[in-house]
Amino acid sequence: MLNISKNSVKGYINPFLFDSYRMTIPSDQSRKRVRVLLYILLAGFVFLFLPWTQNFRSQGMVTALKPEHRPQTVHSVIPGRIEKWYVQEGDFVQQGDTILFISEIKDQYMDPELLERTRLQVNAKELSVKSYEEKIKAQERQLQALAENNRLRKEQALNKLQQANLSVESDSIMLEAEKVNLTVAERQYERMETLYNEGLKSLTDLEARRIKLQESQAKKISAENKLLSSRNDVITATIELNAIDNDFQDKLAKVNSDKFSALSNQYDAEATVTKLRNELSNYTVRSGMYYVLAPQSGYVTRAIQVGIGETIKEGAEIVSIMPQNYSLAVEMYIDPIDLPLVKVGNKIRFIFDGWPAIVFSGWPQLSNGTFGGRVYAIDNFTSANNQYRLLVVPDPDEEPWPEALRIGSGADGIALLNDVPVWYEIWRQMNGFPPDYYTLKEVREMKNQKK
Structure with a gap:
């Protein structure tokens, strides 16, 4: 078997009768594993050249686009004593409807004549x-x-x-x-x-x-x-x-x-x-001003002042009202390092609380359950949390946002940036480099200018 002697035993002894010999012979299963491994390596290599959409994520909250459409509190312009309530929590009020009646508590105004x-x-x-x-x-x-x-x-x-x-x-x-x-x-x-x-x-x-x-x-x-x-x-x-x-x-x-x-x-x-x-x-x-009126049509969400006969101070909050008609937007905050990556008009994908979604952050076209938006405004100064605030409105080219979506709901935002190969994104992540600042359109314009 080791071919030490010139005398061969081939033909005289059946080697397949020995288990040790049978174990050394390659089988079809091993060849299959090798082919699978080669296919995996080839697929991984091809995968490195697939397009990947750069992105960064940030948490946000659903709000109204216009300030007058956001939830507001009704204040008392003058101090007084609560005499009568005309509404309760959950009621719908039209603009100008009476919310409550207060009486005077300052002696210089108590004269009925x-x-x-x-x-x-x-x-x-x-x-x-x-x-x-x-x-x-x-x-x-x-x-x-x-x-x-x-x-x-x-x-x-x-x-x-x-x-x-x-x-x-x-x-x-x-x-x-x-x-x-x-x-x-x-x-x-x-x-x-x-x-x-x-x-x-x-x-x-x-x-x-x-x-x-x-x-x-x-x-x-x-x-x-x-x-x-x-x-x-x-x-x-x-x-x-x-x-x-x-x-x-x-x-x-x-x-x-x-x-x-x-x-x-x-x-x-x-x-x-x-x-x-x-x-x-x-x-x-x-x-x-003894009759506190609703500033706009909406729903009474919470009574801050309660009871009859209680006194309220000047400028005190009485009730909160949610306007009837409003345009939804998402208020999200980003770190200063990500600010140069965002411009007005950039696309954002959202995962809203209560709506299940399957997300592939690098391939937004394969994601399901997300909703599109566009950056509407960017603050020029940081907020109290040392982050910049973005206002994102629904993307008219995408599926409309859910009708059941309400102000105050949470939103997980995914800012979509440039399309780059997967290998480049892995290399960028390993080196800790920020995403590309320039868009593809800007890169092409710069190349054309150089030519």
Whole structure:
């Protein structure tokens, strides 16, 4: 068997009678195993060149796309005491429906006739404003009358001054005439006295001339007195003219002072009216806030304040409402290292809580039970958890999201990136490299630009 000797035993001994020999002979089973192993290796090699969709996963939550469609709480604008409930949890309310009624708890608003009394105060102050307006108009008319009276008095005083000046001029002329008459009378008397001494005239003629001389002297003195009196009249007329302006300025200052005082009171009254109107408007609006109304149509999900007679603070949360109509979106958070990989319009696959799914993350086309979405918005700053927030809306090209899906449900998001060979993805994962940043379209554009 070992061919040590040249003498062969072949043909004399049947080797298949020995178990050890039979075990050394290759069987068909071994060859089958080898072929299977080769097929597996070949399949694994082919598998390395299959396309693989790069991705990363992140947890999210279903929300509404628009802020007004998200669940909201109804607040009380004013503090008060709960008097009556009009709804209960689970009720559907239309926009403007009454949720509850509260009563006033602040003493300055407890007067049941507060609005009417405030309205009376406004009316009284408005009448006060009108009275001040009439007073100002009367003082303006008084100013016009004073100005007209001052003009007339000045004209009268000017005329009187002119008359006095003319009287002075007339009296001056008369005085000069009397002086001439006195000079003539003195000369006539001297000639008469000379003729009397010569015996040519009688004593009677001399005495007659003396009388005329005395009369001329008296007329001259009278003319001088009259001239002085006329001059005094001029001075008096001048003083009166100046006194008219002074008197007018005094009266004008007094009337203006009264007018400005009335204006100040009018402005104060108008300010008070404005303040009272503001208070009246505030009271009117406040009276309408005793009924808490639904801001939009939706379902009452939870009553935060309960009971009758309990007091609530200003701005306190009363009930939460889920809007009737809303557009679904998923709010998900990603790490800063993944932010450069995501752009608006990128596709995201979701696994929603309650919907079974079979997921092949690298081959999304083979996955079942997932739903498509597109990135709608990306925050430009990190949230409180040091992650960036994404808003993802349903993909119009994919199957619509389930109608039974509700806000608040959990969502497992798979962000789909570039398509690369499996060997490249394994090599990337082993080296800890991030997924490719550029999309295939961008790579082709860059190649075209280089050419």
